[in-house]
Amino acid sequence: MSLAPDLLEILVCPKCKGELEYKTSPNEELVCNQCRLIYSVEDDIPVMLIDEAKSF
DSSP states (O other): OOOOHHHHHHOOOTTTOOOOEEEOSSSOEEEETTTTEEEEEETTEEOOOGGGOEEO
């Protein structure tokens, strides 16, 4: 299952308030290209904690 389009419209990066890119492959995740952070999505719930994000 994927995230609702309505939710994707309002979600922003918690660090910079920038736009997030939703990726479903290979893992479901939200990517902030400005901060270079990846926020995971677990059981259709975005984990929007800066401390839990992975950098790339």
